[in-house]
Amino acid sequence: MRSIISIATTTVGEAIRRKVLLIILLVGILFLVVAPGLGVLSARSETTVLRGMMLGIIQLTSAVIAIVLTVYMIPNEIERRTIYTILSKPVQRWQFLLGKYLGAVLALGLMMLLMTAVLVFTFWLQQDRQVSGIADLIAAPLMYFVQMSLLAAVAIFFSTFVAPLVNFFLTGGMYLLGSLFNPFFQTLQESQGTPPVAKLFAQFVNTILPNFANYNIQNPIINPGQQIQNPQAYYMQATIYGVFYIGTLLVLGILIFDRREV
Amino acid sequence: MIRKPSTLLLAIGAICFLGQAALQRGVIFDKWKKDYSPGRGQMVAGGLSPDQMLFALTGFREMVAGILWVRADSFFDTGNYDAILPIIRLVTILDPKQIDVYATGMWHIGYNFTDEEQRSDRRYIPSALALGKEGARQNPNTYEMFFETGWMWYHKIDDDYGQAVKWFNEAQKREDMLVARKNLLSNAYERNGQVPEGIETLYTLYESAAETAEADKQAFGNKQNKETLENKLDTAIVRMIQRGFIAEKEGRPLVGYDVYPPFDVNFSAKVTVIDPRVLKVEGSYGVLPVGTRIRIVLKDVDFPNSVPAGMEWDSSNDVNLDPPKKSTFMQDQLFIRNRKFNRKIDMSKDPTMYPFTGQDYLVEFYYNPRSAPPHIQDKFGFNGEGFTDKNFLNTEVREGQRVLYTTLKLTRDQILRRGEWKDKVPVVKTSNFVETGRNYFGDDSLTIDLPSLRN
Numbered sequence: 098m099r100s101i102i103s104i105a106t107t108t109v110g111e112a113i114r115r116k117v118l119l120i121i122l123l124v125g126i127l128f129l130v131v132a133p134g135l136g137v138l139s140a141r142s143e144t145t146v147l148r149g150m151m152l153g154i155i156q157l158t159s160a161v162i163a164i165v166l167t168v169y170m171i172p173n174e175i176e177r178r179t180i181y182t183i184l185s186k187p188v189q190r191w192q193f194l195l196g197k198y199l200g201a202v203l204a205l206g207l208m209m210l211l212m213t214a215v216l217v218f219t220f221w222l223q224q225d226r227q228v229s230g231i232a233d234l235i236a237a238p239l240m241y242f243v244q245m246s247l248l249a250a251v252a253i254f255f256s257t258f259v260a261p262l263v264n265f266f267l268t269g270g271m272y273l274l275g276s277l278f279n280p281f282f283q284t285l286q287e288s289q290g291t292p293p294v295a296k297l298f299a300q301f302v303n304t305i306l307p308n309f310a311n312y313n314i315q316n317p318i319i320n321p322g323q324q325i326q327n328p329q330a331y332y333m334q335a336t337i338y339g340v341f342y343i344g345t346l347l348v349l350g351i352l353i354f355d356r357r358e359v
Numbered sequence: 360m361i362r363k364p365s366t367l368l369l370a371i372g373a374i375c376f377l378g379q380a381a382l383q384r385g386v387i388f389d390k391w392k393k394d395y396s397p398g399r400g401q402m403v404a405g406g407l408s409p410d411q412m413l414f415a416l417t418g419f420r421e422m423v424a425g426i427l428w429v430r431a432d433s434f435f436d437t438g439n440y441d442a443i444l445p446i447i448r449l450v451t452i453l454d455p456k457q458i459d460v461y462a463t464g465m466w467h468i469g470y471n472f473t474d475e476e477q478r479s480d481r482r483y484i485p486s487a488l489a490l491g492k493e494g495a496r497q498n499p500n501t502y503e504m505f506f507e508t509g510w511m512w513y514h515k516i517d518d519d520y521g522q523a524v525k526w527f528n529e530a531q532k533r534e535d536m537l538v539a540r541k542n543l544l545s546n547a548y549e550r551n552g553q554v555p556e557g558i559e560t561l562y563t564l565y566e567s568a569a570e571t572a573e574a575d576k577q578a579f580g581n582k583q584n585k586e587t588l589e590n591k592l593d594t595a596i597v598r599m600i601q602r603g604f605i606a607e608k609e610g611r612p613l614v615g616y617d618v619y620p621p622f623d624v625n626f627s628a629k630v631t632v633i634d635p636r637v638l639k640v641e642g643s644y645g646v647l648p649v650g651t652r653i654r655i656v657l658k659d660v661d662f663p664n665s666v667p668a669g670m671e672w673d674s675s676n677d678v679n680l681d682p683p684k685k686s687t688f689m690q691d692q693l694f695i696r697n698r699k700f701n702r703k704i705d706m707s708k709d710p711t712m713y714p715f716t717g718q719d720y721l722v723e724f725y726y727n728p729r730s731a732p733p734h735i736q737d738k739f740g741f742n743g744e745g746f747t748d749k750n751f752l753n754t755e756v757r758e759g760q761r762v763l764y765t766t767l768k769l770t771r772d773q774i775l776r777r778g779e780w781k782d783k784v785p786v787v788k789t790s791n792f793v794e795t796g797r798n799y800f801g802d803d804s805l806t807i808d809l810p811s812l813r814n
Contacts, residue, residue, distance in 0.1 A: 141459055142428065142457075142459045142460075145425070145457055145459070146425035146428055146429060147425070148421075149421035149422050149424060149425035149454070150422050150425045150426065152421065152422070153418075153419050153421060153422020153423075153425070154422070156418055156419065156422075157419060157422070191368070276418050279388065279391060279392075279396070280396060280397060282388075283392055283396055300384075303383065303384075303388065304380045304383055304384055305380065308383060308387075308388075309418065310391065310395075310418065311383075311387050311391055312418075313395060313418040314395055315418075315421055316395060316397075316421060316454065316456055317394070317395070317456075319421050319454070319456070320454070320456035320457060320458070322456070322458065322498065322500060322501045322535075323394075323456060323498075323500065324500050325394045328394070331387070331390050331391075331394065334382060334386050334387055334390070335387060337378075337382060338378075338379050338382040338383060338387055341374075341375045341376070341378035341379035341382065342375070342379045343375075344371060344372070344374075344375030344378075345372055345375040345376040345379060348368055348369075348371055348372030348375065349372060351368060352368065352369075352372070
């Protein structure tokens with residue numbers, strides 16, 4: 098366990114020192130800061146648009162950070178040969194991979210925390226320093242964090258056997274597909290003309306694909322008039338789903354990484 | 360050295376995989392579909408390009424919707440109305456929960472497309488209503504789109520008040536309905552000929568307002584609302600009596616009530632095509648008080664979904680931003696002054712709105728006492744009991760209602776002053792039209808005797 102923690106903390110340190118990630122973070126924060134100045138709409142529209150934009154910026158920036166952070170993680174260690182130093186110590190490969198993943202998730206969490214702080218501060222100012230409603234707002238970045246942890250797991254899994262550039266597009270494509278498939282499956286399900294075989298196939302894909310759309314829970318937060326029963330239960334279920342999927346990907350990654358010549 | 364995979368690891372992997380699959384299939388997808396899906400299972404995809412569709416389905420749809428809405432706002436400021444329509448459509452698809460966009464879009468489509476003389480392009484109204492219906496379907500928990508759709512029927516279409524009643528009633532069922540807006544339901548009932556239901560609504564609202572006012576005596580708004588309702592109720596009851604509504608319900612003769620005897624408005628009209636696409640409409644209507652407006656419609660004889668003096672407004676469930684552009688539908692009001700009307704209708708500056716591609720056109724004149732202002736209704740009654748016209752009273756074009764309705768015909772060549780009409784002035788008129796110069800009425804006995812309230 099100690100070796101996992103030690104690899105994770107080192108990874109966090111490395112991530113924070115990476116200029117490219119800091120620049121992406123800075124751009125994201127810059128957008129968050131200027132977003133309230135965009136357009137003068139009606140009071141309700143302004144809040145709706147601002148919430149939508151700020152949450153979108155956090156999600157988009159986090160996705161880019163998650164992919165950029167993780168696709169290079171394992172290949173860089175192999176390329177720089179630092180992996181030999183680590184693996185020559187009493188550290189198992191699974192511990193190395195798990196440590197790297199946890200470090201990436203921790204670094205991602207720190208960066209998302211910073212963006213969420215800007216979001217909260219902006220709304221605190223906008224609401225005349227009132228804290229009401231801010232707790233609801235935070236639910237979205239929390240779910241994005243689970244989503245991005247899942248995305249990082251996808252990237253880590255691919256990084257055990259493909260080159261970083263290929264991994265970048267593969268993970269990005271998987272994110273897009275995983276975001277699209279829930280609505281696509283729903284349309285297929287509700288369409289009268291879809292052949293049963295196609296429905297069955299879509300159901301199969303929907304079951305095995307990482308469904309990133311499960312974490313896009315921002316709409317009721319952006320448009321607060323909606324009545325949703327027990328959203329907390331859904332958040333919990335989606336989080337458990339994420340943990341299970343991350344577990345699957347990490348196990349697969351460990352199995353592949355274990356068999357890989359480095 | 361490559362090791363054999365550990366059984367424990369494989370077991371963990373299998374449990375995780377099966378766990379995620381069970382959660383996704385058993386719980387999450389259904390709940391996601393119910394609460395978080397774009398459009399809650401009523402996703403509208405028609406007319407979307409693949410890139411728009413991509414945005415609509417990914418997680419960034421609210422962000423993109425926000426950016427587009429800000430852009431649309433800048434188009435409002437610059438008056439670039441045509442550019443706003445596709446943006447509104449896209450925003451409502453991206454985020455069907457943005458009620459402001461639905462409400463603004465509906466108003467924009469229904470009211471803002473006008474010609475040079477500020478006449479609305481009514482070919483858009485079915486689309487505006489379709490947007491309203493979609494907005495209500497997507498946001499069933501709030502009153503807003505139900506009210507907005509009702510308002511479109513009540514105010515803009517100003518004809519089929521049964522629809523206004525239906526939508527206002529739906530709005531009333533929602534808890535967040537604004538108190539001040541609730542009163543409109545009684546007006547809609549009244550205009551729909553359901554006077555007792557209107558009174559009943561006022562009583563219910565009054566009781567609730569009285570309770571609220573009693574509970575918080577300091578709140579001025581509560582007191583004001585109660586007094587407004589009290590006043591409305593009082594006026595409505597007096598009107599019911601004076602207009603002979605109760606007497607009629609009880610089968611008593613209407614002699615002695617304000618609506619008796621029915622007043623003959625003696626309508627006549629003449630339409631002259633004074634220039635290509637420019638009409639001069641003049642005629643008589645024997646009502647002296649101001650506030651009377653006769654509807655005039657000029658449309659293709661074969662206008663799609665046509666009904667007398669209108670169209671099937673509720674004919675579309677799809678928000679089609681391209682109305683029937685080859686068809687012409689002009690609707691305007693003829694304001695009565697000194698018992699006559701005289702209006703120039705210029706359609707020459709807006710060929711897109713008035714394409715005149717068909718061969719034959721219908722000019723329709725329509726007056727429904729239900730749409731009349733209260734001081735006119737004091738004579739004509741709630742349902743036109745005190746209204747008649749010896750030539751053009753019609754009880755068929757609006758089933759069970761006493762309205763004025765007649766038509767004249769024009770051809771495309773006449774309207775465009777082409778062919779044989781190049782040098783001749785086309786004139787069409789009702790058979791009873793009399794050229795009387797400035798005054799259509801020589802006999803003062805035709806003047807309406809306008810009753811005053813509570814005399």
